[in-house]
Amino acid sequence: MISTRPFNAYLDTLTEVAVLLPKHYYSGKSSAFYIESGGNVTKMELVGVQELNAEIKYTCRLKEMPEFGREHVILDERLMRTDLQMGGVIRTKEFDRLFYYEGELGSMYTPEKTSFRVWAPTATEAFVKFKETEEAPLRYMPMRRGPSGTFEAEINGNAEGFFYHYQVRVNNIWHEAVDPYAKMVSVHSEWARVVDDEKMKVEKHQLPPFSSPLDAIIYEASIRDVSSQRESGIKHQGLYLGLTEEGTQSPDGQPTGLDYITSLGVTHVQLMPFFDFFGVSDTDFSANYNWGYNPLYFNVPEGSFSSNPADLYARSVELKQMIEAFHKKGLRVIMDVVYNHVFVRETSSFEKLVPGYFFRQGIDGMPSNGSGCGNDFASERKMGRKFILDSLQYWMEAYNLDGFRFDLMGLIDVETMKQAASRLRRHNLGLILLGEGWDLNTALPAEEKATIRNEHALPEVAFFNDRFRDSIKGSTFQLFETGFAFGNSKMLDNAFAALTANVGCSGVDRLFHSPAQSVNYVECHDNYTLWDKLEACFPGDTETNKKRHLLATAIVLFSQGIPFLHAGQEFCRTKHGVENSYTSSDIINQMDWRRRGEFVDHVQYVKGLIEVRKSTGAFRLRKEEAICYHMVKWPANADTLTVWLKDVGSYGKWKDLVLSFNTGKMASTFALPEGEEWHQIVSGTEAGTKPLQTVKQDASVEPFSCAVFAR
Template identity: 55%
Template sequence: MANRPFEAYLDQLNVITMIVPTYYYNGQSERFFLEQGADMVELKIIDKVQIEGSVKYACYTPIVPEFGRPHIVLDERLMRTDLQIGEVIRTSEFDDLFYYDGSDLGASYTKEATHFRLWAPTATEVFVKYRPTDSEDVLYVKMFRRERGVYEALISGDVAGAYYQYHLRVNNQWKEAGDPYAKAVSLHSEWSCVLDEEKVAVTTHLLPPFSSPLDAIIYEASIRDFSMHLDSGMQHKGKYSSFLERQTRGRFGQPTGVDYLKELGITHLELLPFNDFFGVSDTQPHANYNWGYNPLYFNVPEGSYSSNPQDPYTRVIELKQMIESLHEEGIRVIMDVVYNHVYIRETSSFERIVPGYFFRQDEFGRPSNGTGVGNDFASERKMARKFILDSLQYWLTTYNVDGFRFDLMGILDIETMNEARKMVDRLKPGCILLGEGWQLNTALAKELKANIANQAHLPDIAQFNDWFRDTIKGSTFNLYDHGFVLGRESLHHEAFQVVGGSIGFGNRQGIFLEPSQSVNYVESHDNYTLWDKLEACFPGEVEFNKKRQRLATAMVLLSQGIPFLHSGQEFFRTKFGVENSYTSSDTINQLDWNRQYENKSTIEFVKGLIQIRKYHGAFRLNSAQAIRRHLIKGASDGGSLVLLLSNVAEYGEWEEILLIFHPSSSKGKVTLPSRPAPWQIIVEGEAAGVDVLREASECLELEPISVVVCVQVK
């Protein structure tokens, strides 16, 4: 309604707020009415407050305005304004009134007809704006309001591949929006697309349920970075299909690609976001780079990774083939998901369809910004939570992924994460859930946030362990801060705590209740690579820096908890000193396969450590109780960390395992625990594996910056 003399907002089911500007009769009104058919229902003024340039009235309405149709409010002068949906949308009463538990939102296709269903409880009119496959004409098909604020339309015939949007009126404004539940989109994500699932079916390779998250060795990579290097040996550079290639070789004949991953021995490949995101052109992907944390469509594969993004079906098929190809090699796939925010709130489908509902607001009604990108997804609201759970279920059942890594999980709420855990346990036992449980300044009560501080309420969800990260390498936010492996030997007490699963020993409080909650890592796609930090802290010390990185990686792989490796960490990946490379070039971000060849001895060392971890269950103790029973901190000269895994024959061939982490740039010495038989050394220098390298008794000389593992056979 143009030129409104005042504004009216439904802020509670029975409360309408009037904002009357002071230029209109000095903001003074005595009575307000709600138009109800031919009648006018008087509203009772229950509060009146002077605000800047206006007077604010809170009015009780004896009848709840009916959602789904327009309403008019009048004052005593019979001046009219339309009733807009206000803060009521963020009340629990609204959530209860309009929660829809159906599994049919979006476009449900059959050859005979397609049902379109959209949850839009505050809309007064909705159309499907529809473009048939055989025409450039745009048709408008009226949608009818059903239960719980869901609008529905039926289009007869086979409309697979047709493009559509929603055209709807909310608060008397017409808007267009894509379908949040879309499964496919047009080029550049301009239209949603009707998908015939039968046309994108691929043969699935079912792996047995995964045993335990503690048995995982997670390797994080970007689909684009993995193959982009000139000497990667892969033909489909930056594409889903690069993961289908086999027997790929680098410049020097070394295995690359998936063959390399299989040889390395990882169990899970965690891939940066591959749902549809903003920042890279579908048709000219080389013109821009982006990690993918700008989500557009949550249930649609990213177009720039497809060989033919103009065909909505191709990207779906290629992503499914990629995942199943990895499954055939015994490698499971963890999907990096970004449910904490959208690219731009104002233009997102969520905000256009149900304004004010899907995003969190602070106490002043401003968008909450714990994410730092201008919006926080309100996961605690019932239909926002439902969307997250529906989306996870779709990826799990349709794309057969094996786990989810939640970006900025601390924005989400505990109940949503625990519901996600229940759902994936039901559908795919052994599915791994892990996330960034950082403390973030979002407008959610602190006791509701899914972060490390509340880990006791998230018992089966793993979290990235910043205590481990910063103890071992130094603060991730201070480039020049030295952690344990950088020679800060005084941290060996802290190192003992984190290597032991961060559960707490002695009088020290842990940050986790169980080791399966701790993701142990020293680098990821975020922040400086460890190699770049080492080069900054110790410029020119190439060989010592390699030793430091080997020591850090050994601590990741031999600690209690879940080990996490950043792709290329095992061959000293560099981003040339760029801390935040999310929009940097391929030159900065690509995995350098020549570097892989140049550092093959270190890769063999890491392979050996992975082999050891898999070989003996003492490195994967499944409870805090078991860790405290078996793990003992030994005595050492100086700041070396000496650990004994004692009486562990029930977990494997070795009765006792001695771990020695020596960060000093000088030689060291350790007195070995006295045993009837000599200690068998399986890790020393650059050699690691389950085979015995040599034996030692009484005393062990330690090389500068080194790790040694000794065992006693039962």
């Protein structure tokens, strides 16, 4: 092994070596270079010389590809020697094709034998470092090189519960890493552990097939936030088991937790990250708070939500029990996944096992940072894509999940998302895939990003509709910029486009080709809550702000596309003016069940809106053509958006519906379409499918409110 390097040499393609001579090394000059492999010395063809700041770069061509998995030595004409290091070759498509491995990776347990397989194509040696218990002595087992850049080893006998690491030697440096495919880790994520999948099984409750994403009403919640408040009446506060408890009540006798969410009428609960993340202590979760967008081990449940993080199986079993508790109530569960980056690139298992492969680099050679977290995961590389697809399938099958929400999905490539949709829906036709299609500055061609601008390439994936959000409530990033629901009548045309899921029939530029691609929202865990923005824009105007809040929520629930609610939105959730609460305390982030009691009339109203939406398919039109035909913009005053849903009898009990949203300070009046009399089913204070009053033709809508008329 070469301990010192007089110069550096890197394999940049399968047959090209870059030799970098320092300028102080014989003035950086040389005329011939050789490669020594297995005792044979071959002269390389010199094809280029380039002067850099402190070095001279010599590009040399090999007659044949050097064998991976063994050491090679580069010599100059003075017979000075250096080792051939892995360079840019790992980011070439040829390398990807050569070393793509289709099989299973990780630890594979049986009572008789546990097999280990890791992908480390640039390594020359590899070991499994393991111990039987936390106190047991360390042992080392050499791994043999397998196909397509893998290394393999077996432990005979029952290795259940063993702690293990991989050690690999790359570029003559030893790296030690937790298995990225680990299904379980030790407390504080220091070791991977061998698990028996049979002991993690929980009885599954299969719900009937879900026909269309348009039938979904998504409710985003944090496992911790729902149950962390003492007044929640939940015993396992902040834990997986907290959301399995039934019959829990707040001090005013109202349901909380699982029972409360069920009572709303939503169809899907989208849970913020519950894979293993950095930022909260496994053993004292109350000491820290974090939303969980700091991924450590993607296939492992987060320990801080477990009643016993040190228990080998408690995390998994309790998480599965929580998911099945929702299923028993008829609710489906969407997992929030963060495959776009890791917490720290340099210390991640991916970087240690195959340095430079799993993360994008910009043209300057520095790590790409569209995520703002210091790294972007290279989903477009074959083994990066394989990891994401394998991980998704594992979660779906092992944990019986019903959908995935992709954080910063625009950093993931289109092909990976297409394959995810195809692969997952083969097993679960009703699975929902949605994500943030923001166009971020990552080292990926624009046409390859899974962004909203490329929605035509991803018809089976839904996108958070930021145009909807900003049209209805105003800019997320300019606090005092208001949208239509806040009284900005200049946004009326944009609001009508939002009602149509921003497909191409509103007169405003098209955003989507299908309503099933539009996730409609005015509030999520990010940025100011809707209530906090209202309070900033209209300080002291509490009663009117309550009306504006309900009006914005009504627009979400009565628009074409997929409605999305943030937990607590229905009772004007506040984070006390904190815009980014990702590390704020439980006091800021918790669902305030006392506040729910103060806004119980709002909760009932939102339940009524949900009942109306679910009563007819007219709010869930499947095709752009149907939206263009059935939705007619109806004359009203400048502060009011009125829409006639005509000829919709085939979708439900109502032949016609008129929706009217008045954002002005005065009551709005207009003439309803002629014909049979109308029944008002939604007013500013009541909502549901039962008629509130009968109207022949002249309709009136209270200030800052929504009205729905049906016949």
